[in-house]
Amino acid sequence: MPHLPPLVTRTSTSLAEARIRSIQLYRQWQKSVPQIMIDYHLSIPQAVVRSKIRSEFEKHRFVSDPRVIDVLLFKSRIELEEFVNVWKQYSHAMRYFDEDEKAPESTKFLDKFVEGRA
DSSP states (O other): OOOOOOOOOOOOSSHHHHHHHHHHHHHHHHHHHHHHHHHHTOOSOHHHHHHHHHHHHHTTTTOOOHHHHHHHHHHHHHHHHHHHTTOSOHHHHHHHHHHHHOOOOOOOHHHHHHHTOO
16 A cells, blocks of 8 residues: 555645645556555556546646645545545445446437436
8 A cells, every 4th residue: 555645734835836736646646546446446447547537637727826726635635545545435436437437418308308307
C-alpha cells in the first residue's frame, strides 16, 4: 500500500503553488492505481481508470482562484485516502465508471412516457 503523507489543510500562496500541488496530487493518484485495482478487484482495464482520473482533473483545469483550487485539492486528497485505505466499498468505486457507460437519454415523447419521465 502506498504511503500517503498526513492530510494537512494548506493554503496556496499563489496560482503557481496551487498548480504544483495539483500536479503532485495527480501523480499520487496515478501511482496508486495498481493498488486500487488490486484492492477493489476491478475488472476494467487500468488505462480506463487512469483516463477517468485524468478526466476528473481536467474538469477543473481552468479554475484560476487558488482558494477554490485548495478546496478541490483537499476533497480529492480525501477521496484518494479513502481509496488507498479501502474505506470505500466496491459499489462506491464502480460508481465513478457507471456514469460513463450510461446510455444517452432519449428525447422522444414516447420513450420518456414509457420510462415515466413525461
